[in-house]
Amino acid sequence: MSEIKNIGVFTSGGDAPGMNAAIRAVVRTALYHDLQVTGIRRGYEGMINGEYEPMNRKSVSNIIQRGGTILKSARSDDFRTPEGRKLAYYALKKNKIDALVAIGGDGTFTGARLLGEEYGIPVLGLPGTIDNDLVGTDYTIGYDTAINTVINAVDKIRDTAESHDRLFIVEVMGRDSGLIALRTGVASGAEVVLIPESTEDLPALLHRLEHGRKDKSSRIVIVAEGDHEGGAFEIGNLVKERFPQIDTRVSILGHIQRGGKPTCMDRVLASQVGFAAVEALKEGRSGEMVGIINGEITFTPFEQACKKHSKLNTNMVKLVEILSL
Ligand code: F6P
Secondary structure (H helix, E strand, O other), X not given: OOOOOEEEEEEOOOOOOOHHHHHHHHHHHHHHOOOEEEEEOOHHHHHHHOOEEEOOHHHHOOOOOOOOOOOOOOOOOHHHOHHHHXXXXXXXXHOOOOEEEEEEOHHHHHHHHHHHHHHOOOEEEEEEOOOOOOOOOOOOEOHHHHHHHXXXXXXXXXXXXXXXXXXXXXEEOOOOOXXXXXXXXXXXXXXXXXXXXXXXXXXXXXXHHHHOOOOOOOEEXXXXXXXXXXXXXXHHHHHHHHOOOOOEEEEEOHHHHHOOOOOHHHHHHHHHHHHHHHHHHHOOOOOEEEEEEOOXXXXXXXXXXXXXXXXXXXXHHHHHHHHOO
């Protein structure tokens, strides 16, 4: 194994609050070890197109508290092709980059795994996605900020729901995962949570509205955008049709969930895994995501990290149901 001299760092896929704290940790740790560090802009797109910039202490000053990513992000179709990855490899060589830290979610890690396998570049990943849908870490960078954004929004929605005796169907992010919905459902006192991992949730909602308490003034239902029964509008239309007496409104929270200042938890997580990734690259590790499980740094092969959390935490579903009776 040749010695690492120049680490490339990039963010890819959907941005997440805390990505900047992760970039800062990677840059500052690399500099601490007298390594060069190069920022690659716009994820794999920029890697192919030559968007490289050397980074120093100042490049990451005053960013730990900022949402988004100073390196920008993109979803790249070209990188999915062998030709695209070959161009990326040549551009990395041209810029004398001999190891990578990839910050993102499962799409990012699938690309990182292929690049490592095909061209032998050492690469480690940091879990950066609001969805928390990676195996090998208790939490992903951005999740804590996103769920706090959601509960702040739902608290406000509840004020108006309560004033008008209304039911609100609130759609939250999570294309393939109900983890944002489930946790915010508990924290916001939702009636029912509708998530892609379950087929029993829609019947449960209809049953609750038919047979449940009739004296409730406000009701909140949280729907994950990836729910197979449809999004909030479809569920809203169904409820309006079946229960015309219930004054029902729909609210889609959308991309506000991806923005804002990262919480303390996301900043600390990002700093810890960013630091650990540089140390681990120096020790010769590659092809893994760096996460934290029960307070300990862990390394999970990319292939494993990308497996969906298919097992639903039924206790959380039950918790939502019982506590809102
Ligand atoms: O993966 C993060 C995420 O925010 C998902 O929850 C959501 O489905 C998706 O990204 C939206 O992506 P885009 O901003 O590209 O529409």
